[in-house]
Amino acid sequence: MTPRDLAAPAAVTLALCVTPFVGLDGAMLNLLIFMMIIALAAQGWNILGGFGGLASFGHAAFFGTGAYATAILQTKAGLGAWPSLLLGVALGAAVGAFIGFLSFRSGLRGSYFALITLAFAEVLRIASNSAEITGGAAGILVRLDYGFWNMQFEDRRWFAVLAVICVGLSLALVRWMERARFGARLIAVRENEEAARALGVDVFRVKMGAITLSAGVTALAGCLYAQNFLFLDAQVAYGSWISIEALFAAIVGGLGTLFGPLIGAVVLLGVGEITKAVVGGVPGVDLVVFGVLLILTVAFAPGGLAGLAERLGFKRPGAKRIGLKGGRA
Amino acid sequence: MYSPLIVAEALLNGLMLGAVYALVALGLTLVYGVLHIVNFAHGAFLTVAMFGVWLAWSQLGMDPYLSMILIVPAMAALGYAAQRWIIGPASRGADNSILLVTLGLSIIIQNGLLALFSSDTRTIDTDYAFQVVELGPLLLSFPRVVGLGAALVTAVVLWVILNRTDVGRAIRAVAREKLGASLVGIDVGHIYAVTFAIGSACLGVAAALLMPVFYVEPNTGAAFVLVAFTIVVLGGMGSVVGALVGGLLIGVVESASSLWFGDSLGQIGIFLIFIAVLLIRPTGLFGARQ
Structure with missing residues (x-):
């Protein structure tokens, strides 16, 4: 990856960083923050579903883990907001690795993979709805206390900037992936798993890497959600709405493209x-x-x-043309 | 501990709940067996059918069981149209695309119903909802006995259609060898849609059996669809016998785990079975190894 590769993500991030300050009213600002959170969740989904061809119906499992971890670590363990957020991302990625380990070891793909991710998310939703640590059905409330170290900003524009920066980081991550061997291997696995294996690609390891990264990015979206709304319950954290919006945004925006999820969310x-x-x-x-x-x-x-923009003649360097590939499980 | 009588009643009730589950799963497994696709909109179709039964009762004053004569053909038509003109053309046969198109369809139906009917739960009052049938020392709920009977009859009808009619032969031919079937003059697109129609008609029956004892709101089907997937995976994707046995089994498991762990955790048991089956034996109990 060269600095030039980062030019486009950096430019988009900067432009988005400025938007909160052009006189948006409160409702528009909230919409912008929400768009960034969904864009981030979709960016995570796209790593696995777009680049890896493994459509998940259960990214709520990662989103919710990030969100609950951020909220619980602050309220129950007395940790600061920033370390809670980092731990939330790590825990989300760990859940991803766990689900991936079980599913990929059994060779699940296609519809079977979509269904098992959905089932995992549902198990987490039902469990967190009755567990004590998550506040059960009543939910969990993070105390309102403005301050940089609490990641709560009286001027909400700064939270918008924070969300935009997170999206920018995810863009850089995906751009790195596109340029790295890992990304090439992942696309090879998507296009033809057997051929990739024959060429010496460690399919299991590549998929594990993809789901871990994917889960981490989507967990970050969950952490931001918790920090933004300061309230969580099982339906919000692990409900199917977020799995669906992440998937919709990534697909409508453009599967396996760098800017697709962001475009799709917006x-x-x-x-x-x-x-x-x-x-x-x-x-x-x-x-x-x-x-x-x-x-x-x-x-x-x-x-x-x-993909449409590309077809109409807006050439974007580094964009890869793809379609949905279906491997029968 | 519970007395053996309560346990026996719970298990029998589970068996009868399982019969309705089996009906829902029958449609799903049939579509999978022939088209090799996972119809994610199956649950949303069930919700549509349940709203249909409710409308027939509230607007026309029809008995829920009697409303089958309207709902079953209507559901068949809906299933045919959905496959022929939406799912088939939009997905062009790619596995992941079908999954996504049916997901999109389920979101449209679910939220369309939400916009039309709001999220209020609706129920049907009948004289027989709380009637019981005495079987020796056991008291069994009347609607559930009807459910078990109707589910078994439907399974037999389905078996006859698949094995004793020309349409059934065509369906089996397409399931076995798509290209070969089209070469001998079978309209594959039509047969796909007919399979979808039969699968959806099963939902019409299930809806009529469910409504006297259950409620409907726009998300009701979503709760059933995961259970149905569990059954289909457990029984083996595409296996009709598997769907029946799986359905009865899951009904008993749910009933038993609700008895011991309470209602909300009863559902977890189902999902854990689902995950375990997918991981350990994704071909299910009756499915052939691919």
Whole structure:
């Protein structure tokens, strides 16, 4: 990876860092923060689902672990917010490695992998809904206490900047992956596992690396979520909503592309807000639109919005053209 | 400890709950067996069917069991249309694409229902919901006895369709060898959609059996779909006998674990079985090794 490779991610990150200061009102600022959290979760999903071709239906398992770890370590163990966040990421990655170890050792892929990740997330959701440490069904509340060391900012613009920086770091990580041997091996495994193995790629190790990275990034999104809303319950942390939004954003934005998840998160949530504004307070309409967009993307633009942009002539260096590949499990 | 009588009743009730689970799983496993796809929208279809039964009762005053004559054909039509005009064309046969298209479809249905009906739970009042059937010293709930009977009848009908009719032969031919089937003049796209229709019709029956004892809200199907997947995986993807046995087994397990661990943790037992089966023997009890 050369410094030039980082030019585009850095430029996008800088531009996003400025947006909170151009006079956004409170609602827009909240939307921006939420977009960044979803973009981060989607970025994580994309590492495994886009680059690795292993579509997960249970990224909530990682998101929720990051979120709960951040909240519990602060409230129950008295740790600072920043170390809690780092530990949250590490724990999320560990959960990813655990699920990956079990699934990949048994050779699960395709639909089977999607279903087992969903089952793990559901087990965590039900368990955290009745466990004592997570506050059970009542949920867990982080005390409001402004200060840099508590990662709580009275001026919410700074939290937006923090979220943007996290997205920027994830962009750099994925750009590194694209350039590194690891990324090449991962794509080789996605395209043809047997051929990759025949070429000497350690398939199991590559998949383990992908799910660990993927889980860590999505866990970071969960940590930010906990820190932003200061409240968690089982449905928020481990509910299927986040698995679905991460997957939708990554696919609509562009599977296996650097900027796809970010584009997808911004477009999806933007469209969602517009729909809600047009239709009014009917619950669920935005998700109906998301579902339609997902099906349209799979049917007509397997490369997502990033792929469409490329087809229309916006050339982006380093973008890799891909489609959904299905290995029968 | 519980008295043997309570345990026996719980297990029998589990068996009857399992029969309805088996019906839901039958549709899922049939579609998997023929199209080799995982239909993630199966649960959402069940919710649609349950709302259909509820509407027939609240708007037309129809008895839930009687409403089958409306709901079952309607569900078959819905299943046919969904596969023929949405899932088939949109996914072009790629495994992951089908999974995603059916996921998208389930999100659309689930939230469309939420927008239309809000998240209130709806139930049907019948005279027989709390009636019991006495079997020696045991008291069994009447709707569950009906459920068990109807599930077994449906399984037999399904077996007859698959083994004794031309459509059934065509379905089995497509499941075995798609190209060969199209070469002898079978319209594969049509047969795929017919399979989907039969699978969805099973949901119509299941919905009519469930409504007297259960409630419906837009997320109801989602709770069933994971149970159905567990059953299908346990019984072996694509195996009809497996779905029946798996369904009854899971019903008993859920009933037993609810008795000992309480309702919320009863569900965990199912997921843990699901994970264990996927990890240890993904081909299930009755599935052939691929």
